[in-house]
Amino acid sequence: MARAMRESAVPVSSLTLRGQRTRAALVKAARAVFERRGYHDTRVVDITKAAGVAYGTFYTYFDSKELIFAEVVEELHRDFRAESSSDPEVTSDDLAARIERTNRGYLRAYRKNARMMAVLDQVDTFNPVLRDIRLTLRHHWVERSAHMIQRWQDAGLVDKAIDASYAATALGSMVSRSAFVWLVLGEPYDEEQAVQQVTLLYCRALGLPYELPPEGDTRSS
């Protein structure tokens, strides 16, 4: 994941405590500003002002806006993973329940990070470094899904007419882009209903049984 490529020349570990605090303040401020103004309209000075440090201090820790963005996204990435893979001990055999749980986790994580996801989405497809970040975030989900579908096919649970790789891309796109539509573009939605509907479509597409809970049961997230 080319960590070295994405961080400032000065490794965090070699910083004094004070330095680490300032650096962290910059990253935190950067995220807030990115969320408020988007990537392209964020100026280095916005970040330093938000962090309460002098302009030049930014360059003590980061070589450019691009690199602090990479750092913020890496944090996002971590948060996302943690958030969406909660309930790790549950190993129910009920596939539909597992899919529902994953979708619920994903939507919840997306909601908590919606602004940053919007920013990530707008980030230059034409910029190699940022594009790389994007692809990394994507692969985490798609590969995991493809493997799962494959296993389900091997177990005779899913029709072999379905191509695991295409399905992983398509169904992953369905969930993530829907989240974008609801949480970034702001189309009205109810999170629990969204979870159920998306899971319903997901399961039926793969031929897995899934029953909606009786109406009115809207377990809030």
Place this chain on the structure above:
Amino acid sequence: MARAMRESAVPVSSLTLRGQRTRAALVKAARAVFERRGYHDTRVVDITKAAGVAYGTFYTYFDSKELIFAEVVEELHRDFRAESSSDPEVTSDDLAARIERTNRGYLRAYRKNARMMAVLDQVDTFNPVLRDIRLTLRHHWVERSAHMIQRWQDAGLVDKAIDASYAATALGSMVSRSAFVWLVLGEPYDEEQAVQQVTLLYCRALGLPYELPPEGDTRSS
């Protein structure tokens, strides 16, 4: 849709023939440059150079870079509509065939406009004018789908447990985002197989019958 907001102060109709030609040259050049360099890295001078006109001429026709972009996207929008609604006379009763045809048309249109779609994607979610353009393009597809699903439900062809609106968003996201993944992010894919797989998932999700053509039958698009 606030047409006036999105076009030059000077209406096209009031232009001389020469003026119309120059204007068209600018729009064409703008699209080419946007595709090559993306929205943010395109400078007005790039457009005028590509169009073979003087720098200042740009402002005879457009008030800003934003506005010529809107114009380009509107053209894209038209192309997209035209391209994806080909075979207008076919009114087969076979729903799956119609869905497949729509998906094939969408992917073909996406392929022909992939670079511009990438640019559209990177365009500021935070910018009201451009965001409006985005939403417009989206609504065309989603509303159409929602109505269709609704009709199918009314006809008893689709389970009423499915919410037409959520499904339209989810399945539309599935198709459009997959197209993005394949054609913009460049993940490897085969167009005909993609059409079939996406249609397969789409139909099964809704409970509509769909049979993959026998293997080896790869009708090229």
Place this chain on the structure above:
Amino acid sequence: MARAMRESAVPVSSLTLRGQRTRAALVKAARAVFERRGYHDTRVVDITKAAGVAYGTFYTYFDSKELIFAEVVEELHRDFRAESSSDPEVTSDDLAARIERTNRGYLRAYRKNARMMAVLDQVDTFNPVLRDIRLTLRHHWVERSAHMIQRWQDAGLVDKAIDASYAATALGSMVSRSAFVWLVLGEPYDEEQAVQQVTLLYCRALGLPYELPPEGDTRSS
């Protein structure tokens, strides 16, 4: 002489009259500022202020300070050539007189351009572009001298123990560096006496006869 490398991307010939005037004003102003402040302490803003144009106008014509400096030096180079090779019709057979005339011309040209010569001297030996300019200016003189000495040797006027190339470098250095000492470092001197003394040493070094004019005859320059 790699003209293209040393000028702005926009060729002078393609400029409007107005543009040519502005460009010339910038070059003139640049020379004045370089002379007053030296190369390293000259800011682009100093040049534009001196030329009476806006900051950005500089970049309409030059890509950097380095490149406008190259332009100024090229002008200096031209002036220098013209100034120091006056009296072109005189083709006296008296070698000493010719050498004296050349030295007198050189010192006069140096005096007229002393500030710029000082700047040229301080210009980064470490910078390839500027270093190239330096070498070009040097070669004009040294090669000319070497050829001349060679011819005098062929004619039996100069001892063949002398190596024409080393002598050209050494005697050229003598004249040019003395000029630097007097006119840039400001050591006291009298120009006519300097011409005579330098010519005397030059001629005797080569074994050519040269008589100082009777004392008191100080033809002023």
Place this chain on the structure above:
Amino acid sequence: MARAMRESAVPVSSLTLRGQRTRAALVKAARAVFERRGYHDTRVVDITKAAGVAYGTFYTYFDSKELIFAEVVEELHRDFRAESSSDPEVTSDDLAARIERTNRGYLRAYRKNARMMAVLDQVDTFNPVLRDIRLTLRHHWVERSAHMIQRWQDAGLVDKAIDASYAATALGSMVSRSAFVWLVLGEPYDEEQAVQQVTLLYCRALGLPYELPPEGDTRSS
């Protein structure tokens, strides 16, 4: 020579042993960096890194980059003197041999310090402190030469038509600038031949007898 002006506010003698070592390390590092990057491109941080001390430590010993440069040049000056006045016991009556020895010493010293000489040359003629350093280095040589020529004239060895002061400047310029051309600008040369040719010209200019050694005798320096 305003020693106080050119050194740190803290006199070396009042430093602890540890302090003296750190200070010396800085001066040594500074010279190395100046030689590698030139004066203007050398940053204080380069020096401290090369010396292996913390950034702030620099300012414990020197008030500015200018002042540590002065220190380095003073060292250069000392080296130069020592190097070029080797063979102190020889007091031959042969003037030509003495001139040759001096020239050989000068070229050897120049060669050993060529990079620093280049840096010195590029240093601002417009900066009073640094200019002072320059002049000091020059005077050492010129005054010595002028006195010598004067003595030779008094002894009837050199024509009184020659002005000792002008000749000292001119001949000194010849030697030093030739060294610059060969060793800094990098024109090809052979050191022993250079010594002989320069000495030959020097002696003949003054009317002193000098015989080139028989060909092939290239005493290596």
Place this chain on the structure above:
DNA sequence: TATGAATGAGACTTCATTCAT
């Protein structure tokens, strides 16, 4: 209409120097 020069605000980045520890 067309031209292209002129403008200047705005963003980026550097780095000598200061300062708290």
Place this chain on the structure above:
DNA sequence: TATGAATGAAGTCTCATTCAT
């Protein structure tokens, strides 16, 4: 003494937009 983080003034360059011809 030594450290290295913090500062911010100063400079560079860009480019959307205006304007005189």
